[in-house]
């Protein structure tokens with residue numbers, strides 16, 4: 146199978162950022178949608194290196210781990226910083242984004258009713274760090290003067306948090322401007338308005 150293929154469940158989940166990145170970078174890809182019933186049979190799970198999805202295929206290269214997939218696309222599509230130094234900074238910032246995503250997913254799947262309010266209350270402690278990065282860098286992106294996979298990752302996390310708490314960015318003007326800038330990029334705007342994007346729930350348990 147040539148080209149890019151994403152194999153995942155019928156949710157945005159851990160494929161939200163990579164789909165936004167592929168769209169913005171003008172790339173096409175195939176989606177293999179796995180139902181929970183198919184997954185529970187176990188045959189596909191046994192073939193996955195870490196027993197989990199997403200699975201990403203790039204012309205015969207098979208990758209798992211959503212952030213490894215983002216990094217791969219960053220290198221391949223020129224969205225990984227403009228120098229080795231910037232690439233290291235992109236990785237650093239992307240790890241920080243992943244910390245927020247991991248906290249969000251734990252809250253969504255394990256403690257939504259009891260932990261949603263505390264998660265929202267704690268957001269400023271995390272958002273202030275990315276606000277400071279954007280204020281310091283001045284280009285509008287997280288690192289250097291061009292978009293990187295870390296920008297797509299942060300953008301997706303912020304979009305999901307705006308659903309969870311629509312006012313969560315009100316105290317962070319640079320983050321709000323970042324979301325507006327990313328949302329206004331023509332290919333991202335088109336993708337976010339597409340049925341392919343809108344028809345998928347954010348998470349697999351219906352919570353958001």
Ligand SMILES: N[C@@H](CCC(=O)N[C@@H](CSC(=S)NCCc1ccccc1)C(=O)NCC(=O)O)C(=O)O
Nearest residue numbers: 154158159196197198199209210211212250254349
């Ligand atoms: N570090 C990995 C994590 C991958 C992962 O958690 N995959 C989940 C799906 S992604 C996700 S957000 N999981 C949260 C709960 C969930 C489970 C199943 C479907 C949808 C969501 C999965 O394959 N679950 C099934 C299983 O482990 O047997 C990555 O970043 O790709």
